[in-house]
Amino acid sequence: MRRWKYIIFAVVFGLFYGIIYTGTANEMLLSDIVLKMGFSEFALCGGNASYIGKIMLCFFPSVIFQVISGIELYRHFCTGSVYYFSRCINRKKWYLKEITHLYIDSAVYFIFLSLSFITVMEFSADIHHNFREAIWLYLYYIVIFSLWNYFFSLLLNLTALYFRSNGGFAISLGIQMFFISCYVFFQEKLYNIYEGTTDSVRLMKLIPFSHLILSWHSSNNEEIDNLINIYGIDFNLNLSVILLFIAAVIISFAGMIIIEKTDFILTNKETGG
């Protein structure tokens, strides 16, 4: 049952965004549909603050995933925690099982979101099926987006232990909003001066949100590199995967220490019991 709610939300959002994009192009490459899901519109769009709203609209499915999964672990520390954890002989094992489920939920959510989006686009435009490139890009999309959402969902769960669920949500979403704002601010600067300068590019790589923009990445595979890397920036897809993976490992490890060592069961922050 747990996974069904993710699938339902993912399919609904996929259909919704598919309908929004219907009619935007008569002909498309399959790989372009994947890039659309990877925020291709916002790669060096030269926009301003109004882009924050547009990005947030596209970012909304991620927010919904984080809202749903944001209390998956934390809820066990609220009501019923005493009776739940008195039966948990190995809390480390419990935690590892929970975070594995969390990552699978994240991957499943983005698989279904994208499949339902692709399905709508298949019916609304003439699609050229460049399967080989599209599948590679699709795998990068799933891995990058699922790692990003796993990271922030786990962050939400862990911060909720200290600041309650609404505090955790505010912190997690606040950080992402900050990253998006930084991105919009600096990419505007980059848009004006990208030609011939490396400083701005280096700066952009430091903004975590940049890792979600698939279409300004580069790839070791020439065919894929020709489809993306529209600005000739050296920003390898593998680098984004590795950095997000490291971030996910660090937060998972930190969470294990927090959950193992801290007596959250002493106080129920949600209901005060």
Place this chain on the structure above:
Amino acid sequence: MKLIAENIVKTIKKKIILDNISLELESGNIYGFVGRNGCGKTMLFRALSGLMHIDSGRITINGQVLHKDINVPPSIGLIIENAGLYNEFSGFKNLKLLADINKKISDTEITKAISDVGLDPNDKRPVRKYSLGMKQRLIIAQAIMESPDIIMLDEPTNALDERGVKLIRDIILREKERGALVLIASHNKEDIEILADRVYYMDGGKIVGDKDYE
């Protein structure tokens, strides 16, 4: 089953909550813990059940050191005052959710535990609609349903009417006969006198005395 606490100390916000407590408890006995509010009974149960880390000292259960070899005792039934269940679920679903963690018992045994405490296992109402007495009975059912080796009951007869109190006392005595190690903290002097084989008196986080009952 042997539960040994050696010189356990716990301080919260610079206040000593458990002050050098040592105990040696064996299965087949009921141990009562008596003391006024805030004397440390609930904190002692939290420490002995592994739900709270201690600052110093050692707790062993059959030779296994708590928080070193194990996180919680391998087989424990627990009632902690003010700790609730999942309010949105029915009584059966609550117990099922907890039983699924270790998968030691079947639905039949869950149903039996609910019936034993005088509740209807087929009651579909969410627990938030239960009276205080019904919630207390359900919490007792979760503590005993898996026939645990150790049972820690913090104020088990709270919110119960006279019939409920008698029923729960009978259950506790039955669990003792089964060979469980039972710990009870209660304000109710009668509970302790009727049930306990030995009573520990607590004050200011210390054990200040003990008494054996025939």
